[in-house]
Amino acid sequence: xxxxxxxxxxxxxxxxxxxxxxxxxxxxxxxxxxxxxxxxxxxxxxxxxxxxxxxxxxxxxxxxxxxxxxxxxxxxxxxxxxxxxxxxxxxxxxxxxxxxxxxxxxxxxxxxxxxxxxxxxxxxxxxxxxxxxxxxxxxxxxxxxxxxxxxxxxxxxxxxxxxxxxxxxxxxxxxxxxxxxxxxxxxxxxxxxxxxxxxxxxxxxxxxxxxxxxxxxxxxxxxxxxxxxxxxxxxxxxxxxxxxxxxxxxxxxxxxxxxxxxxxxxxxxxxxxxxxxxxxxxxxxxxxxxxxxxxxxxxxxxxxxxxxxxxxxxxxxxxxxxxxxxxxxxxxxxxxxxxxxxxxxxxxxxxxxxxxxxxxxxxxxxxxxxxxxxxxxxxxxxxxxxxxxxxxxxxxxxxxxxxxxxxxxxxxxxxxxxxxxxxxxxxxxxxxxxxxxxxxxxxxxxxxxxxxxxxxxxxxxxxxxxxxxxxxxxxxxxxxxxxxxxxxxxxxxxxxxxxxxxxxxxxxxxxxxxxxxxxxxxxxxxxxxxxxxxxxxxxxxxxxxxxxxxxxxxxxxxxxxxxxxxxxxxxxxxxxxxxxxxxxxx
Amino acid sequence: xxxxxxxxxxxxxxxxxxxxxxxxxxxxxxxxxxxxxxxxxxxxxxxxxxxxxxxxxxxxxxxxxxxxxxxxxxxxxxxxxxxxxxxxxxxxxxxxxxxxxxxxxxxxxxxxxxxxxxxxxxxxxxxxxxxxxxxxxxxxxxxxxxxxxxxxxxxxxxxxxxxxxxxxxxxxxxxxxxxxxxxxxxxxxxxxxxxxxxxxxxxxxxxxxxxxxxxxxxxxxxxxxxxxxxxxxxxxxxxxxxxxxxx
Ligand SMILES: Cc1cc2nc3c(=O)[nH]c(=O)nc-3n(C[C@H](O)[C@H](O)[C@H](O)COP(=O)(O)OP(=O)(O)OC[C@H]3O[C@@H](n4cnc5c(N)ncnc54)[C@H](O)[C@@H]3O)c2cc1C
Ligand code: SF4
Ligand code: FES
Numbered sequence: 001x002x003x004x005x006x007x008x009x010x011x012x013x014x015x016x017x018x019x020x021x022x023x024x025x026x027x028x029x030x031x032x033x034x035x036x037x038x039x040x041x042x043x044x045x046x047x048x049x050x051x052x053x054x055x056x057x058x059x060x061x062x063x064x065x066x067x068x069x070x071x072x073x074x075x076x077x078x079x080x081x082x083x084x085x086x087x088x089x090x091x092x093x094x095x096x097x098x099x100x101x102x103x104x105x106x107x108x109x110x111x112x113x114x115x116x117x118x119x120x121x122x123x124x125x126x127x128x129x130x131x132x133x134x135x136x137x138x139x140x141x142x143x144x145x146x147x148x149x150x151x152x153x154x155x156x157x158x159x160x161x162x163x164x165x166x167x168x169x170x171x172x173x174x175x176x177x178x179x180x181x182x183x184x185x186x187x188x189x190x191x192x193x194x195x196x197x198x199x200x201x202x203x204x205x206x207x208x209x210x211x212x213x214x215x216x217x218x219x220x221x222x223x224x225x226x227x228x229x230x231x232x233x234x235x236x237x238x239x240x241x242x243x244x245x246x247x248x249x250x251x252x253x254x255x256x257x258x259x260x261x262x263x264x265x266x267x268x269x270x271x272x273x274x275x276x277x278x279x280x281x282x283x284x285x286x287x288x289x290x291x292x293x294x295x296x297x298x299x300x301x302x303x304x305x306x307x308x309x310x311x312x313x314x315x316x317x318x319x320x321x322x323x324x325x326x327x328x329x330x331x332x333x334x335x336x337x338x339x340x341x342x343x344x345x346x347x348x349x350x351x352x353x354x355x356x357x358x359x360x361x362x363x364x365x366x367x368x369x370x371x372x373x374x375x376x377x378x379x380x381x382x383x384x385x386x387x388x389x390x391x392x393x394x395x396x397x398x399x400x401x402x403x404x405x406x407x408x409x410x411x412x413x414x415x416x417x418x419x420x421x422x423x424x425x426x427x428x429x430x431x432x433x434x435x436x437x438x439x440x441x442x443x444x445x446x447x448x449x450x451x452x453x454x455x456x457x458x459x460x461x462x463x464x465x466x467x468x469x470x471x472x473x474x475x476x477x478x479x480x481x482x483x484x485x486x487x488x489x490x491x492x493x494x495x496x497x498x499x500x501x502x503x504x505x506x507x508x509x510x511x512x513x514x515x516x517x518x519x520x521x522x523x524x525x526x527x528x529x530x531x532x533x534x535x536x537x538x539x540x541x542x543x544x545x546x547x548x549x550x551x552x553x554x555x556x557x558x559x560x561x562x563x564x565x566x567x568x569x570x571x572x573x574x575x576x577x578x579x580x581x582x583x584x585x586x
Numbered sequence: 587x588x589x590x591x592x593x594x595x596x597x598x599x600x601x602x603x604x605x606x607x608x609x610x611x612x613x614x615x616x617x618x619x620x621x622x623x624x625x626x627x628x629x630x631x632x633x634x635x636x637x638x639x640x641x642x643x644x645x646x647x648x649x650x651x652x653x654x655x656x657x658x659x660x661x662x663x664x665x666x667x668x669x670x671x672x673x674x675x676x677x678x679x680x681x682x683x684x685x686x687x688x689x690x691x692x693x694x695x696x697x698x699x700x701x702x703x704x705x706x707x708x709x710x711x712x713x714x715x716x717x718x719x720x721x722x723x724x725x726x727x728x729x730x731x732x733x734x735x736x737x738x739x740x741x742x743x744x745x746x747x748x749x750x751x752x753x754x755x756x757x758x759x760x761x762x763x764x765x766x767x768x769x770x771x772x773x774x775x776x777x778x779x780x781x782x783x784x785x786x787x788x789x790x791x792x793x794x795x796x797x798x799x800x801x802x803x804x805x806x807x808x809x810x811x812x813x814x815x816x817x818x819x820x821x822x823x824x825x826x827x828x829x830x831x832x833x
């Protein structure tokens with residue numbers, strides 16, 4: 001097997017992975033950097049982010065306010081030391097991107113413009129029209145081309161981490177094009193492999209978001225943290241889950257039920273604000289968890305509009321006018337017209353909540369280090385945690401930058417800590433084992449299960465049991481089902497026997513990742529007997545700070561369900577309080 | 587929801603077993619609101635797991651799913667079934683070598699993108715602590731369109747010049763160079779212009795405009811090319827006929 005020796009190897013070339021690679025290259029041009037991704041960097045799902053990235057820049061804003069919004073928005077499950085680091089670094093990172101050419105939207109005087117976003121008390125979301133993630137990703141990718149020390153391995157699928165001597169020393173990857181396995185040997189590994197929204201049937205997440213990075217770390221012994229917290233975005237197109245950004249509401253779009261009522265006022269987010277004059281942190285600019293939950297209640301009450309794609313509410317943007325929509329939300333207009341055949345300039349758009357983001361992920365500390373020495377993680381696959389029980393929109397793009405860079409700096413510290421020589425033979429043997437596992441999967445004939453069949457059973461049980469509202473009973477059933485599916489996974493067969501670009505094999509591996517992540521999420525949700533942020537239990541409706549002001553940590557077992565432990569939340573200056581999104585409060 | 591049975595004719599090619607590409611037809615029950623990508627996914631999930639193609643976002647922004655649909659370069663996730671008859675033929679993007687089925691080899695394109703120095707070469711150095719560069723909305727507007735390229739390569743598949751002269755650097759790469767050249771914060775135009783002018787570059791373009799026609803993001807690479815040509819011509823005149831005028 002070919003061995004590629006590098007100093008730092010990065011899994012994933014989305015926003016977080018690219019930012020890490022650039023930080024490494026800038027810190028020391030002599031470092032050998034391997035940037036490994038299962039897709040070409042600009043295909044990474046960061047490209048789909050529309051709304052923007054939060055960071056304090058304007059004079060009416062302050063770091064404290066961003067801190068409070070984030071911690072309250074996360075229902076006090078955020079680690080406050082991490083949040084503090086995050087908000088301090090955020091503006092620097094966004095300016096850095098500006099210096100690299102990111103085409104941020106501007107004020108008439110040439111300074112960057114900011115827009116309102118859900119749960120934020122002040123306008124602080126930097127945006128590039130409604131293609132913010134796209135521009136961030138392309139700016140980072142293009143900037144990365146400046147640095148010859150960043151060696152890219154595009155379309156390589158990472159399969160297993162190599163761990164010896166108690167530290168992570170590389171991984172194996174399948175070169176998709178040839179079907180050959182490669183061994184990457186590295187002093188430090190950074191996982192930046194994105195989220196796992198594809199565990200659910202209805203999601204804004206692209207096909208590549210299958211939780212591979214989380215599964216890699218999890219199987220190697222690093223715990224997954226707070227996996228039970230899955231964010232539903234309130235406004236997805238009902239037929240295919242395509243997102244209409246929160247920017248729609250930030251610019252003044254309103255949500256209506258079938259009676260034309262702005263129903264959010266009935267769920268603690270009122271009183272009603274004037275149409276077209278959005279007020280921050282209330283009504284349509286409440287946080288995502290609350291908005292998605294309100295939808296569920298409206299549906300129970302029969303107040304939703306029934307469409308051929310299921311129950312919906314309406315996102316009305318007509319009053320914004322064509323000019324503003326074209327200027328600020330051109331992509332939204334294009335997506336609505338193309339995929340739904342409806343023009344937001346002319347009619348309200350039916351929408352419904354859609355699985356969007358994983359708050360949970362690989363457990364890291366504030367330095368982006370996992371408990372496994374030599375292994376670092378950043379981006380959506382990681383849980384630092386700055387997002388707590390509910391991420392505020394536009395914090396995540398910034399998080400990629402802040403913690404992508406942080407992971408790079410920590411990796412350098414690790415390299416400089418005087419690492420003992422690696423035992424090449426041990427690593428090579430592990431790599432052989434990993435290759436053997438893939439080969440066995442590839443060679444196997446006479447399977448009893450289909451990949452797409454298992455996948456849709458997994459998605460279905462996740463939606464049933466681990467959706468917007470959950471019950472102990474439903475979650476127990478989902479856990480049981482997932483345990484069954486993990487067993488049945490052994491019965492799959494790869495029908496495609498070609499080495500070259502075998503997507504059958506990749507889908508099988510991705511399904512394996514998703515099943516492990518889903519199981520960790522469901523077990524975590526079953527055991528968390530309280531309601532907090534995006535995790536809402538009909539049988540435990542209140543937040544329980546006595547028992548559950550804690551992160552869950554899921555530990556992997558190949559055959560048994562995840563083992564859950566708890567870890568205290570870091571509280572520095574904000575004691576858990578009431579999340580108040582009523583505009584009446586002064 | 588109206589459903590229609592489509593005959594999806596897909597080019598198949600497995601370099602390990604096939605000496606040349608062939609077509610395979612699948613009968614796919616399609617909803618009218620589907621895109622071609624949905625039909626391919628239906629095949630992959632229900633009829634034939636061995637079919638290979640690239641996709642991810644399903645919202646026309648990741649640029650993965652470019653392919654020929656009834657002979658035209660399209661994003662499979664934005665090619666609507668209702669715009670086609672009952673027979674749809676899908677092939678890999680023209681002008682690129684086929685790797686496997688609908689997957690093409692794209693290294694050449696990536697190398698061309700990288701060759702034009704597609705990153706900001708700042709006019710003035712400014713530390714992050716000094717804050718952002720100012721750029722008015724009007725200045726942004728001069729290059730914004732060229733930032734919208736999703737690298738889907740449809741324009742290369744449509745370009746007759748790229749088909750004939752594979753060395754041609756091509757529409758998207760030139761549009762990207764132009765994007766940075768036009769950016770008020772950038773001072774790297776001369777460096778980039780050198781690459782473009784020396785490369786099998788702009789001069790090769792016969793200006794048919796096919797690239798702009800197929801571009802799903804309205805980047806108008808043909809327009810960029812034209813502007814780059816004009817700019818290069820002016821450079822040439824300045825250098826050769828009026829050497830006393832500074833560029
Ligand atoms: C539609 C949409 C809109 C959004 N809008 C916003 C917004 O406005 N503001 C905001 O802050 N956030 C937004 N988000 C969230 C945010 O975009 C994501 O959380 C973020 O982009 C994730 O970036 P990442 O770098 O962690 O991962 P990604 O960009 O998903 O990249 C993951 C990388 O890992 C690689 N990878 C994965 N598995 C493997 C493997 N096995 N082997 C090799 N490589 C692998 C992939 O190839 C890819 O390069 C949005 C999300 C979506 C889906
Ligand atoms: S210019 Fe248009 S067609 Fe060409 S790669 Fe870019 S987006 Fe695709
Ligand atoms: S799947 Fe992303 S552009 Fe078509």
